[in-house]
Amino acid sequence: MSTTQTFTVTGMTCGHCVASVTEEVQEIAGVENVAVDLPTGAVTITSAAPLDASAVQAAVEEAGYQLA
Template identity: 55%
Template sequence: MSARTYTVRGMACGHCAGFVAEEIETITGVTAVSVDVDNGTVTVTSDQDLDIADVRAAVEEAGYELVTRT
């Protein structure tokens, strides 16, 4: 298993976190998603390496912007 933390711009509340988590959870291999709205980060745990393009697409589908991987 691996865990990666990403910076997401535009999240402001728990609803934002829910939208982002819901979209990321649809990516094949994702086993857990933890969103920290205060820090603007999302930690994704997966059982395989994820393509950053897939994570970016999921975040954008939720209406937010993936800035970087930290």
């Protein structure tokens, strides 16, 4: 069964930002789908098992952004 978690990312301003965050989060082991809502910064991640928030934070920071 898959798990869905939503995080809020700050600082994304355009589709390029969305693509950067999506790309980094998709690289986390077990991630099946990433959906980003630019206006709100909501990043919804579907994964095989619940993700550690620290792994998500690291991916978001690698892309150049921050968790709220």
